[in-house]
Amino acid sequence: MKPFTAIFWLLFSLAANANAKVNVVTSTTDLASIARMIGGDNVDVTSIARGTADPHFVEVLPSYMVRVQKAKVYLKLGMDIDRWAAPIIDGSRNGKLVVVDCSQNIAPLEVPTGKIDASMGDVHPHGNPHYWLDPDNGAIIASTIADALTGVDPAHAAAYAANLASFKSQLETHKAAWQQKSEAIRGIKIVTYHNSWPYFARAFGVEVEDFVEPLPGIEPTPSHTAHVIELIKTHQIQIIGVEPYFSMRTPETIARESGAKVVQLPPSVDGAPGAQDYFSLFDVIIDRLAAAR
Amino acid sequence: MHAMRRITALHAAVVWFGISAHQAAAQTLSNPDLSLVGDFRVVGRSQEAADSTGERELSFVFEELELDFNAYLNPYMRADVFIGIHGTGPDVDVEEAVMTVLRGLPAALQLSVGQYLLDFGKINTQHSHQWSWMDRPLMHRTMLGDEGLKALGARLTTLIPIGDSALGLSASAFSGSAFEAHEHAVAEGHESNEDAPAEIMGSARVSVFRQISDLWSAELGASYLGGDYDPTESLSTHIAAVDWKLRWRPDSYRAFSWVLETMRSEREVASVDSLATSIHTVDAWGAFTSAELQWTKRWSAGALFDWTQDATVADAETTAIGGFLDFWPVEETARIGLVYRHETSDRYNFDNDTVTLQFLWGMGPHKVHAF
Incomplete structure (x- = not known):
């Protein structure tokens, strides 16, 4: 060469x-x-x-x-x-x-x-x-x-x-915008399907009171569902947050019995319309919680 | 004194393996993953089935306790050992004991050496607890062996991307003793010389996997194995298989899968009469298919069709149809299965109905199974 x-x-x-x-x-x-x-x-x-x-x-x-x-x-x-x-x-x-x-x-x-x-x-x-x-x-x-x-x-x-x-x-x-926006949800008590939200809750002042699952990864049981309904009524919890990959059946039953609202909360990017990147994911979650309040 | 013996033994191990005492101590922190899979069954049989199998109409069966040891040996290699302890058949059975070079070889090759479930068709590569239909397909039992075909040998595999598809290639060289081990290998009356060294047999599989969409996947495979399985008479066998699997899984609540496998066997068989041993060839076909639908997190159901001609006896065939229902009471660590199976054979003159209730459980970090 x-x-x-x-x-x-x-x-x-x-x-x-x-x-x-x-x-x-x-x-x-x-x-x-x-x-x-x-x-x-x-x-x-x-x-x-x-x-x-x-x-x-x-x-x-x-x-x-x-x-x-x-x-x-x-x-x-x-x-x-x-x-x-x-x-x-x-x-x-x-x-x-x-x-x-x-x-x-x-x-x-x-x-x-x-x-x-x-x-x-x-x-x-x-x-x-x-x-x-x-x-x-x-x-x-x-x-x-x-x-x-x-x-x-x-x-x-x-x-x-x-x-x-x-x-x-x-x-x-x-973060500055989210803090301002999240004033609407600060201090609210919610129930979520799975224990997916402790980091979000700490960052935005949301209190997760209980879960639809009786234990992580375990399907809902009638006795635990009854307990969650009672808890929601007692603590006047307004929102049941459900990740998009879980069945809505039990959350909807709980909502019917307790008066709380079921809100689908995407924990991941592309988990819901509008959550197309890491920043907009938080916008969607905060907006959905605020709208359900 | 005992402590001294232990220290001496540790020292000997250190000298033998040429490793430092620090490494030896550190290795105790990285024990292999240990898992157990238990399979207990209650089997109900029709009177005819009880008579033809020599079992009671109702029996409790300790089918298998599978012990799995899995660990990386170093950044490039891992070892997997699966030991089956059975209530029936051989008490303890090494299902797999294989070391695999995972990475570092050219052309994306992986090399496995030891005893492993041969890459022949799709179903033979799976452990029985993966099957909702519970029992090994009839064609496997007559063509490969009651426990499928466990190869003692070496295997090279590779995976080649072709657009959005994956082309899998696999080739094995293994001891023909795998065939001698099962009772259907040779015709009645023929006695193999068990001291004769086993011949080396070969097999190959090519498969194409395609992810049709986010929810649908399909795989089509073709396999061949051949060689002398009986060193006494130099009897040969050639078996070809085509397998197909279609899978739909939109979420963790719903799934559908359809598997289809068909085999053709051409086997030389020795027959013994009063004068001499004669050798003739038996051709056999077999087919198995099963479709299963999971419609909630806890329930699934399916149906099976299972048919084979005998690999060693001409003009003998067996057919089975059945259905199954699976229930996961809590999550994937425990499963209760129910299988109904109707099995008939004109040649062997049986018409059997069997209902099996299975209690399957798993503990430990048993790895997820690939597609």
């Missing part, structure tokens, strides 16, 4: 590598949304779970494996909620994949103490895993993702740092 041709191909391959997008696969749409904001034009991001799907239960499909096979980075929720990610990652056979646990720098809530077992329901040993529903944790997730992208694609480190700064700045602006 002539020296000129060799230099041409070297420059061409360097340019091609510099322009190649980092392929990122995430467990959920929330992580995908934040990754898109941090990665910008330098990343291609897809999520395994749909926004309307229960992140605890995702089927392990070969199509997910080949998607991860082509990825450079896998962003998982961690804290035992997306255990299904392990067989997908193993099935991908991708030896160069960088797997990032986005919960690594989170201060978890509701970490169980002492021995835990299945008699307590589907208890997560590392704490409640729905941590992305606190905007402050969103900033931590964004930093974790920026670090991961910088690690695999140092050529665009400056872009990732700038996007992270922009994300945090936008988040602060949104």
Whole structure:
């Protein structure tokens, strides 16, 4: 090969590598949304779970494996909620994949103490895993993702740092707006189907009094349903929040008997119309709670 | 004194494996995942079924206790061990004991070495607790063995993206002793020399998986296995299978799945008469299909059709039809199943009705099963 041709191909391959997008696969749409904001034009991001799907239960499909096979980075929720990610990652056979646990720098809530077992329901040993529903944790997730992208694609480190700064700045602006908007829901007492909301409740001053499930992951029972109806009447609770992947049957029964309103609350991006990214997700949740009050 | 013995044993382990005492101590913190799956059954049979099987009309059956050990060995490899303890048949049975190189090989290959459920068709790769229809399909029992085909050998698999689809390729080389182990392998009267070394057999499977939409998935597969299964007479077998699975799962409350598998077996069989051993070939077909609908979180129901020709006896066939109902009382860790099965065979002269009530439970972090 002539020296000129060799230099041409070297420059061409360097340019091609510099322009190649980092392929990122995430467990959920929330992580995908934040990754898109941090990665910008330098990343291609897809999520395994749909926004309307229960992140605890995702089927392990070969199509997910080949998607991860082509990825450079896998962003998982961690804290035992997306255990299904392990067989997908193993099935991908991708030896160069960088797997990032986005919960690594989170201060978890509701970490169980002492021995835990299945008699307590589907208890997560590392704490409640729905941590992305606190905007402050969103900033931590964004930093974790920026670090991961910088690690695999140092050529665009400056872009990732700038996007992270922009994300945090936008988040602060949104937080100010959400705080103002959430005055309408501050201090309200609600019942939710699953224990998905402790981080959101702490961030926005909502009090979650009880759950439609008698224990995490356990289907409603008649005796517990009767208890929840009584609790709603006694405490004058106005709202029953239901994640989009749970049946409305028992919540509607409770609402009929107690006078409370059933509100579908999307815990994830794309879980409801209008919740198309991480910021608008909080708008939708707050707006739905405020409207139901 | 006992403590000293333990320390000496630990030291020996450290020297033997060439690992540091720190690593040895750290390994106690990363024990393998341990799971148990229990399968207890109450079986009711018609008088004719009781007579033809030699069982009582009502019996309690400790079908299986499956012990699973699963762990990563290092960042590239994992080991999976499944041990079945049975109330009937062999008391203890190593269903799988396999080490897999998960990543790091070229061409997205995975290498498994040990004993494993052979990638032949779709159903043979599954453990029996995954089946709502409970019993192994008839064609598996006659063509592969009462417990399916567990290969002792090595397997290479890969997964190739083709657009939105996934092309799966798998090839195995395994000991023919897997075939000798089951009673249907050779015709009555023929005695294999058990000391003869087993031949090496081979198998391959190609499958295409397509996610049709967010809710629908389908997989089509074709498999072949062949080789000498009887080293005494150099008897060969060739089996081909086509499998299909369609799945719809819109949410965690509703699901539908349809599986279809068909097999063709061509097997050389030795017959013994007073003068000599003669060898002839038996051709057999078999088919199994089942459709299942889950309509709430706790309930599902389905139907099955199961038919096979005998792999070693010409002009003998068995047919079964049935239905099943599953109930999860709380969540996925416990299941109560009910199966009705009507099984007939003109050649073997039976017309059996069986009702089985199954209590299935699982404890521990048993991994989710792939599609």
